[in-house]
Amino acid sequence: MAMHLGAILDVLPSPRPALDVDRTILIQKAEASRSRSDAQILLMGDSSCLIDVDAGRLTDEIKRPALNLGTLSYLGLESHAALLRNYFGANPGRVQTVVLLMHPEALRLTSAGEYHTKLLMHFLRGEDFVVRNYVSSALGDDAFRSRVLARTLPIPLGGPYGRHYGFNADLEAFLRAHRGSLVDPDSREFRGNPEYRLAPQFQKTSLIFRAGIPSNVKLLFAITPMPATYAPPDYLTTRQQMLTQWQEWLAPATVLNLPATLPDHLFVKTTHLSEEGARQYTKELGAALRLIDAAH
Amino acid sequence: MLFNSGIFIEFFAAFLLLYWLLRNNLRARNILIVIASYLFYGWWDYRFLALLIFSSVLDYFVGLGIARQTDPRRRKLWLACSVVANLTILGFFKYFDFFILSFAAVMKQLHIHVSPHTLGIILPVGISFYTFQAMSYTIDVYRNEMPPTRNPINFLAYVSFFPQLVAGPIERASHLLPQFDRTLSITRPMLEEGIWLMIWGMFKKVFIADNLDPLVAMVYGSGSYSAPVVVLATVAFAFQIYCDFSGYSDIARGTARVLGFDIMFNFNLPYAAASIREFWRRWHISLSTWLRDYLYISLGGNRAGKARTYINIWITMVLGGLWHGAAWNFVLWGMWHAIGLIINRALGEKVRASFLSWLATICFVLYGWLLFRARSLDEIIAMSRSFTNFSAPAWINSYLLNLTVFTLSLAIVEFWQFKSRNLLVPLTIRPWTRAALQGMLLVGIILYWERNPAPFIYFQF
Numbered sequence A: 001m002a003m004h005l006g007a008i009l010d011v012l013p014s015p016r017p018a019l020d021v022d023r024t025i026l027i028q029k030a031e032a033s034r035s036r037s038d039a040q041i042l043l044m045g046d047s048s049c050l051i052d053v054d055a056g057r058l059t060d061e062i063k064r065p066a067l068n069l070g071t072l073s074y075l076g077l078e079s080h081a082a083l084l085r086n087y088f089g090a091n092p093g094r095v096q097t098v099v100l101l102m103h104p105e106a107l108r109l110t111s112a113g114e115y116h117t118k119l120l121m122h123f124l125r126g127e128d129f130v131v132r133n134y135v136s137s138a139l140g141d142d143a144f145r146s147r148v149l150a151r152t153l154p155i156p157l158g159g160p161y162g163r164h165y166g167f168n169a170d171l172e173a174f175l176r177a178h179r180g181s182l183v184d185p186d187s188r189e190f191r192g193n194p195e196y197r198l199a200p201q202f203q204k205t206s207l208i209f210r211a212g213i214p215s216n217v218k219l220l221f222a223i224t225p226m227p228a229t230y231a232p233p234d235y236l237t238t239r240q241q242m243l244t245q246w247q248e249w250l251a252p253a254t255v256l257n258l259p260a261t262l263p264d265h266l267f268v269k270t271t272h273l274s275e276e277g278a279r280q281y282t283k284e285l286g287a288a289l290r291l292i293d294a295a296h
Numbered sequence B: 001m002l003f004n005s006g007i008f009i010e011f012f013a014a015f016l017l018l019y020w021l022l023r024n025n026l027r028a029r030n031i032l033i034v035i036a037s038y039l040f041y042g043w044w045d046y047r048f049l050a051l052l053i054f055s056s057v058l059d060y061f062v063g064l065g066i067a068r069q070t071d072p073r074r075r076k077l078w079l080a081c082s083v084v085a086n087l088t089i090l091g092f093f094k095y096f097d098f099f100i101l102s103f104a105a106v107m108k109q110l111h112i113h114v115s116p117h118t119l120g121i122i123l124p125v126g127i128s129f130y131t132f133q134a135m136s137y138t139i140d141v142y143r144n145e146m147p148p149t150r151n152p153i154n155f156l157a158y159v160s161f162f163p164q165l166v167a168g169p170i171e172r173a174s175h176l177l178p179q180f181d182r183t184l185s186i187t188r189p190m191l192e193e194g195i196w197l198m199i200w201g202m203f204k205k206v207f208i209a210d211n212l213d214p215l216v217a218m219v220y221g222s223g224s225y226s227a228p229v230v231v232l233a234t235v236a237f238a239f240q241i242y243c244d245f246s247g248y249s250d251i252a253r254g255t256a257r258v259l260g261f262d263i264m265f266n267f268n269l270p271y272a273a274a275s276i277r278e279f280w281r282r283w284h285i286s287l288s289t290w291l292r293d294y295l296y297i298s299l300g301g302n303r304a305g306k307a308r309t310y311i312n313i314w315i316t317m318v319l320g321g322l323w324h325g326a327a328w329n330f331v332l333w334g335m336w337h338a339i340g341l342i343i344n345r346a347l348g349e350k351v352r353a354s355f356l357s358w359l360a361t362i363c364f365v366l367y368g369w370l371l372f373r374a375r376s377l378d379e380i381i382a383m384s385r386s387f388t389n390f391s392a393p394a395w396i397n398s399y400l401l402n403l404t405v406f407t408l409s410l411a412i413v414e415f416w417q418f419k420s421r422n423l424l425v426p427l428t429i430r431p432w433t434r435a436a437l438q439g440m441l442l443v444g445i446i447l448y449w450e451r452n453p454a455p456f457i458y459f460q461f
Helices: A001-006 A021-033 A047-052 A055-062 A077-090 A114-125 A141-152 A159-165 A166-179 A201-211 A235-252 A274-294 B007-020 B026-068 B072-109 B127-144 B152-160 B173-181 B188-219 B227-257 B278-282 B287-295 B305-323 B326-348 B355-373 B376-389 B396-420 B429-447
Strands: A040-045 A067-068 A098-103 A218-223 A267-269
Touching: A001 B188, A021 A077, A021 A114, A021 A166, A040 A047, A040 A055, A040 A077, A047 A098, A047 A274, A055 A067, A055 A274, A067 A274, A067 B278, A077 A114, A077 A201, A098 B287, A141 B429, A159 A166, A159 B188, A201 A235, A218 A235, A218 A274, B007 B026, B026 B072, B026 B173, B072 B127, B127 B152, B127 B173, B127 B287, B152 B173, B188 B227, B188 B396, B188 B429, B227 B355, B227 B376, B227 B396, B278 B287, B278 B326, B278 B355, B287 B305, B326 B355, B326 B376, B355 B376
Parallel strands: A040 A067, A040 A098, A098 A218
Antiparallel strands: none
């Protein structure tokens, strides 16, 4: 009850629910989108963007500061557009290029995840996000966790992230030190349904995303790679069709010439590259960006 | 069904109502206990109820069979029936795959190729607890320490009594069984004790043990070890397993108390022990006394000279380790404690309780927990080797802070219990102060209550 009262009277600090890996990433990215930055190249997209591109290395590679605002595949392009608007609001006139990178598995999702989208939006508005509608929520559990606990006590991360990074604060520190990029410490077998298509919802959300980018800023995009042996035989054709369709929806936008697949050993799972894989892919991205710069 | 789940609260509320309505009808009350206990157990997997019922029915008739016989050989035969059947069930469900795989591993070392066929058997929850409880009845009847019960409902209730069915305490028939013959008499002190134990037990599980779990998991299995990290993680695990298990035992005792029953204390401030022998008098008391009375003494105890005593300790502790789970690290843990007990016995009264003996004991116990928690021999070796590496990761302070925050309340309450030499000392304070204390604990429980609760560690044993 005291928590509710504290929240209403604005006595408690604003919510900052960095309570696990996903939420820590979202909160860090939301804050980064509102902070001053030197970035001229902004990387946007799902977790494949977050992990497959090392923004620090890219900065060195192309000699222009880059920032990775990639988040999670649960967030739709609408949420990315919100981050983008924030960023342009906080850093007017600096960014020259937005690079949108998404994995084919994210592109087939028919809708964005409600939980993560709401969490991000509530955080951006400085509101508590009440997820649990039972006794503990009524007693102010969510307010306590996101306003007090997450701000006072470092939260241990679960699973491989906990073993690799430690606590939420350490994960945030890593993200800051690596210009928003992350290394995926988890590895899984290549499993799933390798059948890809561009979900129709991307038509609407791509327009929203595009509308958030000023006309003097270039939009480049690509579909991130998957393991060579995991890709279906007709994947190159499918991918090309997806890129063509997406380009129409994102227009005006330029497709980046990046590999559709990479050798299996460079992946930790179907959607994420290993540290070594990210190094190689970042190099490829740097080369593709230089090529586009040269063409202009 | 888990104590720390919403469904248990609903179940227990409905049960209490019916229990109260049937308070004057002993037979109906005991039938209700049996039905509720089977529902409680079957909620997890109803198929394994058959095992529980089989074990109960078998031991009921074996008890009667033993009592009918005067010929010692026939009495022994009846007892063997119970012991063999119970241990076969336990062995098959708990150890079959383990022994097959271990055999294959030994063959591989000898360069003999075998293709092990495991059955992928699911371990029935609580099987180690209720088989031991049922066996203690037949052994006691065989030893003429108690008469057999002729009331099958009471016996079914004794074996399946839901507060302590899945993770103990392993009750003795001579203590629990007669309580099913008594009419309900619940006094205010019993209620107060029951409520305190339920809240304190739940706090230990939900607030302490479940919050220490990610800290432990962060280090164990990570492959990146150093002395400060391994020590802190092992301390965290020592608190986690203690709060998880003693929390369950407290809730079990508290639940039983509210129903008018008395079940034994399973823990008595084990980390205050100043010797390994004392530790085993304070840790999982129902198992250690079971092993002492039914295994160690049956092997001859300390009646056949020093060497034989040490062998008996060794066998008892190794089997006690194996009781915890079908894995070699539990065997190693049992051996480790056997070494401690043998040294303890060899030193006799030479070592007096002091700060140093406490420190030595706690270090010994902590290394035992490392053996217990590690998942492979390689991990044990890697963690043990790390004791010469004193580097600390950047997050060590965060780790220490978490560990302190989540164990401070336990340290305060246990220090209070230790100083007053009374586990129920919180019941001696003024009612309003106690209500405030219980209120604070409840807030801690509610804040960390999970919709998908973490199971108790000892369920896997």
